[in-house]
Amino acid sequence: MKTNLLTVTKAKMLLLFCILWQVCVSAAFAQSGGRTITGKVTDDTNEPLIGVNVLVAGTAVGTITDFDGNYSLTVPDGAKELQFSYIGYASQTIAIKGNVLNVQLQPDSQVLSDVVVIGYGTQRKSDLTGAVTNVSSEDFNTGLVSSPEQLINGKISGVQIMSNSGSPTSGSTIRVRGGASLNASNDPLIVLDGVPLEQGGISGNDGNFLSLINPNDIESMTILKDASSTAIYGSRASNGVIIITTKKGNSDKLKISLSTTHSIQTRTKLADMLDYDQFINVVNTQGSAAQQALLGTARTDWNDQIYHNAYGTDNNLSLSGRIAPNWPIRVSIGYYNQDGLLKTDNAERFTGSVSLSPSFFDDHLKLTLNAKGALNKNQFANTSAIWGGATMNPTIPVYSGNDAFGGFNEAIGSDGNPVNGALVNPVGLLEQRDAHSKVVRFIGNFDIDYRVHFLPELKLHATLGYDYAEGKGSEYVSPEAAQYYTTGGYYYPYGPQKNINRLLTLYANYNKFFDSINSSFDITAGYDYQYWKSSSPATASMNAAGDVQTAYRATDYRHVLLSYYGRINYSYGSRYMLTATVRRDATSRFAPDQRWGTFPSVALGWRLTEEEFMKDQKVLSNLKLRASYGVTGQQDGIGNYNYLPLYTLSQDGAQGIVGGTPVYTYRPEAYVSDLKWETTTSWNVGFDFGFLDDRLTGSFDYYTRQTKDLIATVPAAAGSTFNKTITTNVGNVDSQGIEFSLNATPIQTDDLTWDISFNMTWQKMKVKNLSLVQGGEATNTPVGPSIDGYQFQTLTEGYEPYMFYVYKQLYDEKTGKPIEGAYADLNNDGTINSDDLYRYHSPAPDYIMGLSTSLRWKQWNLGMSFRANIGNYVYNGMAMNTGAFETMSYNSYQLNNLSTSYLETGFQTRQYLSDYYVENASFLKMDNLTLGYNFGEIFKGCSLNVSAMIQNVFCITKYSGVDPEVPNGMDNSFYPRPRTYSLNLGLNF
Numbered sequence: 001m002k003t004n005l006l007t008v009t010k011a012k013m014l015l016l017f018c019i020l021w022q023v024c025v026s027a028a029f030a031q032s033g034g035r036t037i038t039g040k041v042t043d044d045t046n047e048p049l050i051g052v053n054v055l056v057a058g059t060a061v062g063t064i065t066d067f068d069g070n071y072s073l074t075v076p077d078g079a080k081e082l083q084f085s086y087i088g089y090a091s092q093t094i095a096i097k098g099n100v101l102n103v104q105l106q107p108d109s110q111v112l113s114d115v116v117v118i119g120y121g122t123q124r125k126s127d128l129t130g131a132v133t134n135v136s137s138e139d140f141n142t143g144l145v146s147s148p149e150q151l152i153n154g155k156i157s158g159v160q161i162m163s164n165s166g167s168p169t170s171g172s173t174i175r176v177r178g179g180a181s182l183n184a185s186n187d188p189l190i191v192l193d194g195v196p197l198e199q200g201g202i203s204g205n206d207g208n209f210l211s212l213i214n215p216n217d218i219e220s221m222t223i224l225k226d227a228s229s230t231a232i233y234g235s236r237a238s239n240g241v242i243i244i245t246t247k248k249g250n251s252d253k254l255k256i257s258l259s260t261t262h263s264i265q266t267r268t269k270l271a272d273m274l275d276y277d278q279f280i281n282v283v284n285t286q287g288s289a290a291q292q293a294l295l296g297t298a299r300t301d302w303n304d305q306i307y308h309n310a311y312g313t314d315n316n317l318s319l320s321g322r323i324a325p326n327w328p329i330r331v332s333i334g335y336y337n338q339d340g341l342l343k344t345d346n347a348e349r350f351t352g353s354v355s356l357s358p359s360f361f362d363d364h365l366k367l368t369l370n371a372k373g374a375l376n377k378n379q380f381a382n383t384s385a386i387w388g389g390a391t392m393n394p395t396i397p398v399y400s401g402n403d404a405f406g407g408f409n410e411a412i413g414s415d416g417n418p419v420n421g422a423l424v425n426p427v428g429l430l431e432q433r434d435a436h437s438k439v440v441r442f443i444g445n446f447d448i449d450y451r452v453h454f455l456p457e458l459k460l461h462a463t464l465g466y467d468y469a470e471g472k473g474s475e476y477v478s479p480e481a482a483q484y485y486t487t488g489g490y491y492y493p494y495g496p497q498k499n500i501n502r503l504l505t506l507y508a509n510y511n512k513f514f515d516s517i518n519s520s521f522d523i524t525a526g527y528d529y530q531y532w533k534s535s536s537p538a539t540a541s542m543n544a545a546g547d548v549q550t551a552y553r554a555t556d557y558r559h560v561l562l563s564y565y566g567r568i569n570y571s572y573g574s575r576y577m578l579t580a581t582v583r584r585d586a587t588s589r590f591a592p593d594q595r596w597g598t599f600p601s602v603a604l605g606w607r608l609t610e611e612e613f614m615k616d617q618k619v620l621s622n623l624k625l626r627a628s629y630g631v632t633g634q635q636d637g638i639g640n641y642n643y644l645p646l647y648t649l650s651q652d653g654a655q656g657i658v659g660g661t662p663v664y665t666y667r668p669e670a671y672v673s674d675l676k677w678e679t680t681t682s683w684n685v686g687f688d689f690g691f692l693d694d695r696l697t698g699s700f701d702y703y704t705r706q707t708k709d710l711i712a713t714v715p716a717a718a719g720s721t722f723n724k725t726i727t728t729n730v731g732n733v734d735s736q737g738i739e740f741s742l743n744a745t746p747i748q749t750d751d752l753t754w755d756i757s758f759n760m761t762w763q764k765m766k767v768k769n770l771s772l773v774q775g776g777e778a779t780n781t782p783v784g785p786s787i788d789g790y791q792f793q794t795l796t797e798g799y800e801p802y803m804f805y806v807y808k809q810l811y812d813e814k815t816g817k818p819i820e821g822a823y824a825d826l827n828n829d830g831t832i833n834s835d836d837l838y839r840y841h842s843p844a845p846d847y848i849m850g851l852s853t854s855l856r857w858k859q860w861n862l863g864m865s866f867r868a869n870i871g872n873y874v875y876n877g878m879a880m881n882t883g884a885f886e887t888m889s890y891n892s893y894q895l896n897n898l899s900t901s902y903l904e905t906g907f908q909t910r911q912y913l914s915d916y917y918v919e920n921a922s923f924l925k926m927d928n929l930t931l932g933y934n935f936g937e938i939f940k941g942c943s944l945n946v947s948a949m950i951q952n953v954f955c956i957t958k959y960s961g962v963d964p965e966v967p968n969g970m971d972n973s974f975y976p977r978p979r980t981y982s983l984n985l986g987l988n989f
Contacts, residue, residue, distance in 0.1 A: 081093050235585040256987075590676055701740075945984075
């Protein structure tokens with residue numbers, strides 16, 4: 001609670017000085033007589049509180065405490081009580097007994113939760129006009145959590161978080177309101193303690209950059225969803241903003257927290273392949289004599305050979321206190337180690353953080369220093385073994401009995417070499433490869449807050465931020481391994497890649513309440529400068545003897561963002577609210593005449609429960625209507641120099657011969673000189689409500705978004721460039737959605753409390769235009785992952801993006817089985833060709849839902865969380881690619897296992913584009929089940945908490961594949977997500 005208190009220190013200073021007007025009221029009343037009461041107000045550590053609101057109960061007569069916590073107030077004759085209130089502390093009403101009244105206020109966690117971090121400041125939840133959701137550490141997902149985004153998975157309407165695989169080294173895909181772009185980035189902006197982080201990853205940790213931040217150090221996460229709340233971040237806010245606030249020190253005595261979590265991960269569902277008996281039966285009854293001769297006598301479960309139960313641990317130690325009266329500090333260290341389900345897969349992380357926040361000159365000057373460091377060591381398994389584990393012949397042994405190829409059983413040709421294109425022994429793929437990386441990261445920021453002495457309503461703020469990451473690693477495959485036997489092995493060292501992110505933020509904030517007009521103003525104006533650089537040295541892949549196979553040139557990429565911004569929050573009588581924002585950004589990624597973009601927004605709010613006609617009713621405790629409009633921009637997810645005519649040095653094999661000597665040549669890159677901002681215009685209307693003193697609360701939002709000047713990669717006109725594609729502004733895309741959240745406390749007693757929260761999202765996206773020429777011919781562009789050169793999804797004007805583009809399968813009327821090669825002639829031209837392909841469902845769900853509940857009885861606590869997707873579809877590429885008899889033999893030396901779908905279809909050849917493999921992947925998942933017990937104080941000064949947890953408890957779905965939740969809606973040899981059993985112990989001193 002006290003850590004929370006310091007997290008909102010800025011909010012307290014901004015909001016509390018708005019009550020200075022009461023000094024004037026008190027002085028005016030003093031002229032009418034009465035007696036003077038004096039005293040001092042302190043916090044729970046006996047530190048003076050500045051700006052505490054002191055009122056005569058039942059009147060508007062009051063004052064505030066000074067820099068030493070002292071107050072003096074003339075009260076009317078007959079006054080009996082004084083009321084003391086301060087943001088973050090429980091209010092007190094105390095009877096007047098004598099002329100001196102000293103008060104000690106206690107922190108109030110409920111009040112603290114009413115203050116949320118927004119862009120460049122803080123604000124009360126009751127004053128928000130935009131679609132903003134805050135999740136504090138008390139509501140985070142529990143269990144073994146490797147990366148911060150997993151803390152809020154399923155907690156927030158409109159936010160979808162999906163782990164990209166079951167590997168501990170993989171990252172997550174995060175979407176806020178589905179994203180607003182097509183080819184440019186759809187990732188939200190991540191802001192850590194005021195420092196906007198660069199998107200993407202780094203060598204050795206690609207796609208998992210957030211995992212370098214210890215989740216245990218996070219105090220809260222705020223998600224900004226609509227344009228009113230995100231526009232303050234301008235060009236990076238089209239896809240939403242996630243603000244991460246880390247834990248800070250407090251001014252209490254030293255506190256020590258130690259937590260340790262230990263877990264075992266087990267595999268869940270795997271690809272549904274023929275079992276041993278089914279496999280032998282198919283080969284003996286349908287295979288050729290040559291195929292039957294390849295049957296062995298072993299009984300090998302290849303999945304048992306490549307997977308194992310994986311151990312994991314997460315340990316954190318933090319110290320929080322003060323090194324001097326006004327010098328709060330928090331120090332933490334963490335160690336995380338998680339094996340993967342695949343053998344040789346591992347992620348290890350060491351973290352440390354320091355937060356120091358001293359104040360000077362009676363709290364007029366506050367300094368905050370945050371420093372976070374991380375060292376990640378990753379061991380990468382060869383995920384090709386997943387395919388091998390599913391399809392390898394179950395009748396042959398793992399080992400051949402001789403020393404060739406490391407002793408592993410491989411398909412060997414007549415020349416003694418591994419058969420070209422043959423399936424490689426999956427155990428050998430794991431054990432004969434060593435791929436590891438080492439990544440270090442430092443994120444630091446130094447904040448200065450100065451409340452001007454002669455004008456305390458004015459605060460000046462500066463932030464210096466620095467984010468440095470360095471990643472390097474190597475991949476080595478033994479020369480005796482079948483995978484690289486003919487080339488003499490493989491060795492590829494990479495890095496160190498270095499990413500640098502530097503930030504300067506300067507802003508001024510003026511916050512004042514004007515009694516004469518019953519209005520408050522909160523005005524912010526500022527400037528940002530942010531610089532990014534990513535560089536890596538030249539390197540090459542080679543064989544074990546050191547012979548270079550492929551050379552890679554050095555890279556050096558840089559870009560800069562300059563920004564000016566302003567925001568005004570106006571409130572009249574705590575009933576009517578206005579927020580207006582404008583930001584002007586300039587990016588070095590565009591030409592000078594296209595460089596600047598302006599991003600405005602405006603929002604209105606009306607708190608009906610503050611109206612006089614609503615004051616007397618007791619049922620509705622809160623009702624606020626909201627509406628917003630704004631424009632945000634996009635320039636991420638593209639190259640840094642796409643507007644410039646650049647030349648690229650050719651690689652090996654692309655030299656010209658000059659005088660008989662090979663000479664490296666340069667070729668021009670495709671570019672668009674007038675490349676400009678992708679912009680998104682958004683509307684949002686909604687309302688917040690609360691019943692029965694907020695025992696039941698919730699919100700509802702409806703939004704629309706129109707993105708124009710899409711930054712997209714499209715086919716280049718023949719002869720116009722050396723490239724096949726070009727990045728330019730083309731087309732429009734629209735989206736809309738409904739978000740609903742509900743929080744309830746049905747039971748609340750001293751011994752029993754039941755909390756429940758539910759959220760639901762409906763969202764739709766439609767491509768409006770993809771033509772380079774306005775009004776040009778509609779496009780139908782194949783996109784997405786491919787199998788054997790086939791792409792299964794499309795972008796088409798008038799439809800949802802990434803819909804599956806397939807043939808309509810025909811079925812036998814008697815048996816109901818699909819007819820091989822028989823598809824509907826949809827255009828009725830008598831011929832089945834690509835003109836008969838049609839758009840069939842989308843990977844994006846129509847509805848996303850989350851449900852969390854916790855039940856506390858005395859010292860026991862039971863928690864559960866669920867997620868559901870409805871209307872999402874997946875292409876079962878694993879079933880298609882292994883479900884035809886032809887896939888049993890790619891060569892005459894080897895047999896491969898088949899998908900059980902073969903028993904249903906009898907397909908002899910693969911039906912790549914049949915809609916038979918597009919399956920309904922709606923699901924209900926139980927993500928977490930937690931049972932905990934609070935032992936309380938086990939000895940003086942030490943308390944103990946113990947909890948047991950299961951993650952990925954169950955999944956209910958009609959989808960026949962490994963998991964209904966897969967990237968891009970394409971399931972082809974997916975790394976299964978584990979089921980995790982954990983035990984956690986927490987000690988607090």
